[in-house]
Amino acid sequence: MTCPQIGKKANLGPVPKLEKGCVMKKLDAIITENKEVAKNYLKMVLEVSGGLGGEEVLPGQFVNIEIPGLYLRRPISVCNYEAGKLTLVYKPVGSGTEHMAGMKPGEKLDLLMPLGHGFDPAKAGERPVLIGGGAGSAPLYLLARTIKAANPKAQITVLLGFNEKAEVLLEAEFRALGADVTVYTVDGSYGTKGFAADGLDSLTQGAADAVGYTYFYACGPMPMFRAIEAKAKGDGEYSFEERMGCGFGACMGCSHKTKNGYKRICKDGPVLSRGEILWD
Amino acid sequence: MTCPQIGKKANLGPVPKLEKGCVMKKLDAIITENKEVAKNYLKMVLEVSGGLGGEEVLPGQFVNIEIPGLYLRRPISVCNYEAGKLTLVYKPVGSGTEHMAGMKPGEKLDLLMPLGHGFDPAKAGERPVLIGGGAGSAPLYLLARTIKAANPKAQITVLLGFNEKAEVLLEAEFRALGADVTVYTVDGSYGTKGFAADGLDSLTQGAADAVGYTYFYACGPMPMFRAIEAKAKGDGEYSFEERMGCGFGACMGCSHKTKNGYKRICKDGPVLSRGEILWD
Amino acid sequence: MTEKSTAKTKDSKAKASRTEGKNTAVTLCGIRLDNPVIPASGTFGYGYEFAQYYDINCLGTFSFKGTTLEPRFGNPTPRIAECQSGLINSVGLQNPGAHAVVSEELPKLAKVFKKKVMANVSGFSKEDYVETVKILEATEQIGWLEINISCPNVHGGGMAFGTDPKAAAEITKAVRGVTKKPLIIKLTPNVTDITEIAKACEEAGADGISLINTMLGMRIDLKTKRPVIANTMGGYSGPGVFPVALRMVYQVARAVKIPVVGLGGVSSAENVIEMMLAGATAVQVGSANLVNPYACRDIVSDLPRAMRKCGIGTLEKIIGAAQL
Amino acid sequence: MTEKSTAKTKDSKAKASRTEGKNTAVTLCGIRLDNPVIPASGTFGYGYEFAQYYDINCLGTFSFKGTTLEPRFGNPTPRIAECQSGLINSVGLQNPGAHAVVSEELPKLAKVFKKKVMANVSGFSKEDYVETVKILEATEQIGWLEINISCPNVHGGGMAFGTDPKAAAEITKAVRGVTKKPLIIKLTPNVTDITEIAKACEEAGADGISLINTMLGMRIDLKTKRPVIANTMGGYSGPGVFPVALRMVYQVARAVKIPVVGLGGVSSAENVIEMMLAGATAVQVGSANLVNPYACRDIVSDLPRAMRKCGIGTLEKIIGAAQL
Numbered sequence A, B: 001m002t003c004p005q006i007g008k009k010a011n012l013g014p015v016p017k018l019e020k021g022c023v024m025k026k027l028d029a030i031i032t033e034n035k036e037v038a039k040n041y042l043k044m045v046l047e048v049s050g051g052l053g054g055e056e057v058l059p060g061q062f063v064n065i066e067i068p069g070l071y072l073r074r075p076i077s078v079c080n081y082e083a084g085k086l087t088l089v090y091k092p093v094g095s096g097t098e099h100m101a102g103m104k105p106g107e108k109l110d111l112l113m114p115l116g117h118g119f120d121p122a123k124a125g126e127r128p129v130l131i132g133g134g135a136g137s138a139p140l141y142l143l144a145r146t147i148k149a150a151n152p153k154a155q156i157t158v159l160l161g162f163n164e165k166a167e168v169l170l171e172a173e174f175r176a177l178g179a180d181v182t183v184y185t186v187d188g189s190y191g192t193k194g195f196a197a198d199g200l201d202s203l204t205q206g207a208a209d210a211v212g213y214t215y216f217y218a219c220g221p222m223p224m225f226r227a228i229e230a231k232a233k234g235d236g237e238y239s240f241e242e243r244m245g246c247g248f249g250a251c252m253g254c255s256h257k258t259k260n261g262y263k264r265i266c267k268d269g270p271v272l273s274r275g276e277i278l279w280d
Numbered sequence C, D: 001m002t003e004k005s006t007a008k009t010k011d012s013k014a015k016a017s018r019t020e021g022k023n024t025a026v027t028l029c030g031i032r033l034d035n036p037v038i039p040a041s042g043t044f045g046y047g048y049e050f051a052q053y054y055d056i057n058c059l060g061t062f063s064f065k066g067t068t069l070e071p072r073f074g075n076p077t078p079r080i081a082e083c084q085s086g087l088i089n090s091v092g093l094q095n096p097g098a099h100a101v102v103s104e105e106l107p108k109l110a111k112v113f114k115k116k117v118m119a120n121v122s123g124f125s126k127e128d129y130v131e132t133v134k135i136l137e138a139t140e141q142i143g144w145l146e147i148n149i150s151c152p153n154v155h156g157g158g159m160a161f162g163t164d165p166k167a168a169a170e171i172t173k174a175v176r177g178v179t180k181k182p183l184i185i186k187l188t189p190n191v192t193d194i195t196e197i198a199k200a201c202e203e204a205g206a207d208g209i210s211l212i213n214t215m216l217g218m219r220i221d222l223k224t225k226r227p228v229i230a231n232t233m234g235g236y237s238g239p240g241v242f243p244v245a246l247r248m249v250y251q252v253a254r255a256v257k258i259p260v261v262g263l264g265g266v267s268s269a270e271n272v273i274e275m276m277l278a279g280a281t282a283v284q285v286g287s288a289n290l291v292n293p294y295a296c297r298d299i300v301s302d303l304p305r306a307m308r309k310c311g312i313g314t315l316e317k318i319i320g321a322a323q324l
């Protein structure tokens, strides 16, 4: 079967199996863990019951969460998904995410998942670079894991940017996958002072191919994207955010114009490839 | 201190102390019990924390309950109140009461209490009759207890009406207070076939005073009230229901015309005395 | 007790309880619907997308995305703002244009939906509406035309056609001239007197009225201190508009003789029944589809239970039952 | 760092964070309010009843129950229907009449409230309004008149005065003639173009506009299959109307030069700030008082926190900040 979100039969080895389970389902999930993992960030682990098998979520896809008492669902990227265990990393910024932060293990959430057209791990090549800013680091984890599973020899570079030391997320987890991780902090309190996109400069400098990586994947705030656009020499893709009505392609609330016509961030995205994006 | 709801200093002995605690408070209460006590009826017991002492709720007063997810509060009569332990008896008939029926011990509710001008136990005399239909039996319990506490020699007659045997409520509890209880069921499946108001006929027949009781107190559906009006020879009072906006006298949503001008069912009622009611 | 029993009242009561909740069919402008539940325009795409979630043939019908003569991208983003009981959208009629709908969208729909569909049409001038309807007219798949007159009238000063009885009548008459299909005019609630507009449409030849479209609303982002919606304001929909929608359905059903399609905040089988009691012949469900893609399927399957609860045997008989 | 430091920017930033949330005062038609929070008419009685729950002097001011020339009992019950995000009321202006308000209610209020109060006035003819205002005019306690023009005009065909710019202007002008107090006209949202009405009132001499009154709404009881409200329809208020109210406040604040009092669904300090960003000088809170008698006190005491969260030092400075 061809996955409608990817549009072609991907072939990345056994984990994740990209060829099935791409149709969104409405599922009940039970929170098994919900705690601060860094300043301003929480990790929520959920047991997803029924419907989805073990390996049917693609990197860069997201879930849309019904929050008790609020009307619209809240989109959160899949940080990891293994055998019915869903991991989210999120930052409380408003009513919905603050409500999530107050929830306890044992409480239930109603999810639509998996949603969206995620990253294309098949494009990684031998030396991909993954660039994450803040919560944007989260979806890169499942991406790195997927790339590694498909090609254990891939040399993955991960550039992570945060405001300060206390906010640093997922560094150990990326290292455990064998990735080459550099952390940037705006205030220099940890790792290298500066922004994640700065890491592209060091990759490029003296690189044999003058590009320094085979492909890039980016998720984070718009200023980070603009910095990457200014620095990146090779091809890659970006994961966007937009206010959503439905999250599964029905309302046209999230459309962005691209060189290939309009794209719904929720369904045709959130990941768009560098070549199609119109930076206004 | 004079109780604003009663308008005069009542003197009924030590339990309940009518002279204090009549100003409404907004309180948190924890459900300690919530279970079916008869077909179609549940009993909910709540531990009311802070603010109210042991004996500050008057018979016929009610609480107004915030139901999670619903806008307006739901008014429910106090069935009993002792030392911070509040007992309600209710019938699930719609969204609010059905939500209540699904709640578990340990869950919290936000209450406004105590509300309204209740029954006047001082008027009971030696042979009061309490007439309850369905859920209307509930507030009569605290009333009977209060009358008994003030005058242990009072001979209380309780007439209770239900549709069928399985619905019968509070019979044993009234008997335990030493009241003379007669139960009526519409289908005759328990007690006497008929309606609670029928009991007035037997009280009157052959009564030395041709009235048969010193005062009556009634709570139940409108047809029961009309039957009582047709039969009762002496004085008494009725507890009314009305759709409420606030429940504490602010919105004028619940006003009824009476011979003494308009009365807010939530504040000047729910109990109105026979003499002032305009039956339209 | 047999169907032929002579104990009439007892028998008909027993019959009622046997049939309660079973008869959900209604007739909308001469076309029979299995049930009155219709996903509203703009919340159900061109339908086939939802066919991957459930068999959409369980629906009465559905109203497809507002279609204009030319393709439209719509408004800049953000186009969505949350409200306590609903949302604001300013999608701005993004659609591929009438020709693409006929040549691409409807053939895809035909594979998964065997019923007649309701075609929702928008425009910014009388000519727009007429040309679009002409393009759609030949398509057998289309059972009803639903003409959305809530768009600003670009040749008439920018007020929506639907806020002026004369403009509303003019559009109705013009479209009437080019279609033989049942013609339903969809009204905006942002008016002082909705009955005046509805009556003007009826007189101009409409076969039905649907209402309400969204209410003009706004939210401001407390962080940026700017309107959330890029276009400042947008259309408010969802459960928060239900009391206003129900009132307007009631008013219009009393004012006109043609059938009324009720919508605005409907999200349960109970809401469907309430709309029908107010006077709606069929009921649309919009925003609810966005937060629960299965909303319409769930409402359809819950309808018999809700009917039994309310003692309703034949749904069609309750239309307008709350009218004095 | 001292107040006199010369490192200007740094200093003023530090100063801002020291003062953020502290300055909640606003000026409404020349009268200074400690804060912009005003319980809305019809949800706060004549005020003194709430004084048993908290010290009502913490409020900016409050608007008392809609008062008419003669005492009124109002409409038959049921007068209240619940909605998902609010309620419908058809109280129908129950009040003891202007004379009793002056002789009985206001003296009771004077014992517990030391500030000027806002007098809400209703009527069914121009003469009603004029006579009522004349009775209230001498009372020092009354700081502002708030003229509710949402009532049906009994001499003008039953449409509310507030739905017609001419009628609205006529009432404004007549009342203007008999009062020296600041004159605020309260508008109904049940109109096609709210700015037209607001401008007519401004031209006729109003000192301020307050909006919105309730939206005409309806609910039907599924058990009885009759309207819940005895009078069929009523006024819908509460959080469900907030997006429409905010939009109208924004539109009117752009259209007139006089101050705007914003209301409709406000139930938190954040809602107050949002209304002010839209253009409101002060903000009323209605239905919220009914479900939480402490709502206004809680909003007042929460305002500094909400201001700090939004980086607001002086509340008055944000009025209309979201206007383009």
Ligand SMILES: Cc1cc2nc3c(=O)[nH]c(=O)nc-3n(C[C@H](O)[C@H](O)[C@H](O)COP(=O)(O)OP(=O)(O)OC[C@H]3O[C@@H](n4cnc5c(N)ncnc54)[C@H](O)[C@@H]3O)c2cc1C
Pocket (backbone or CB within 6 Å): A062, A072, A073, A074, A075, A076, A077, A078, A089, A090, A091, A092, A093, A094, A095, A096, A097, A098, A135, A136, A138, A139, A240, A241, A242, A243, A244, A270, C081, C082
């Ligand atoms: C595809 C996608 C993936 C995301 N993944 C993550 C993640 O893994 N971790 C994480 O912390 N955050 C993530 N976000 C951002 C997250 O959705 C917002 O922080 C969240 O919706 C804010 O909701 P709130 O109720 O807390 O804030 P509020 O400001 O109260 O929300 C009000 C409304 O605005 C919407 N909204 C507010 N901010 C955003 C935003 N940045 N993007 C989209 N809608 C927004 C809300 O969904 C809601 O509808 C993602 C967003 C998208 C679109």
Ligand SMILES: Cc1cc2nc3c(=O)[nH]c(=O)nc-3n(C[C@H](O)[C@H](O)[C@H](O)COP(=O)(O)OP(=O)(O)OC[C@H]3O[C@@H](n4cnc5c(N)ncnc54)[C@H](O)[C@@H]3O)c2cc1C
Pocket (backbone or CB within 6 Å): B062, B072, B073, B074, B075, B076, B077, B078, B089, B090, B091, B092, B093, B094, B095, B096, B097, B098, B135, B136, B138, B139, B240, B241, B242, B243, B244, B270, D081, D082
């Ligand atoms: C003073 C007073 C005391 C009461 N005491 C009891 C009691 O002890 N036990 C008990 O079972 N019931 C009691 N009732 C009735 C109880 O309030 C209603 O059954 C309940 O409000 C129904 O709410 P719902 O959400 O389940 O129904 P819904 O029909 O969904 O309610 C919709 C709206 O109508 C209101 N409403 C519906 N029925 C009534 C009613 N009969 N009276 C007032 N408002 C109503 C609701 O409060 C709500 O605002 C009392 C009512 C009053 C006024």
Ligand SMILES: Cc1cc2nc3c(=O)[nH]c(=O)nc-3n(C[C@H](O)[C@H](O)[C@H](O)COP(=O)(O)O)c2cc1C
Pocket (backbone or CB within 6 Å): A245, A251, A252, A253, C040, C041, C042, C043, C065, C066, C067, C089, C091, C093, C120, C148, C186, C212, C213, C214, C236, C237, C238, C239, C241, C263, C264, C265, C266, C284, C285, C286, C287, C288
């Ligand atoms: C995202 C969105 C897009 C919409 N697009 C259209 C449209 O194209 N044409 C139309 O007539 N109505 C459109 N509407 C209005 C709905 O069809 C419906 O009239 C309105 O939302 C009220 O119903 P609801 O409260 O059930 O959503 C749209 C509504 C939403 C939420």
Ligand SMILES: Cc1cc2nc3c(=O)[nH]c(=O)nc-3n(C[C@H](O)[C@H](O)[C@H](O)COP(=O)(O)O)c2cc1C
Pocket (backbone or CB within 6 Å): B245, B251, B252, B253, D040, D041, D042, D043, D065, D066, D067, D089, D091, D093, D120, D148, D186, D212, D213, D214, D236, D237, D238, D239, D241, D263, D264, D265, D266, D284, D285, D286, D287, D288
């Ligand atoms: C029970 C009730 C009674 C009201 N009575 C009046 C009134 O007498 N005069 C008036 O101008 N507005 C009256 N209103 C309208 C409110 O003042 C306010 O304009 C409206 O409810 C919207 O605000 P909210 O959503 O905060 O309630 C009343 C509202 C309610 C709910």
Ligand code: FES
Pocket (backbone or CB within 6 Å): A243, A244, A245, A246, A247, A248, A249, A250, A251, A252, A253, A254, A255, A264, A265, A266, A267
């Ligand atoms: S959010 Fe509805 S289409 Fe993307």
Ligand code: FES
Pocket (backbone or CB within 6 Å): B243, B244, B245, B246, B247, B248, B249, B250, B251, B252, B253, B254, B255, B264, B265, B266, B267
């Ligand atoms: S319910 Fe508000 S005054 Fe009685």
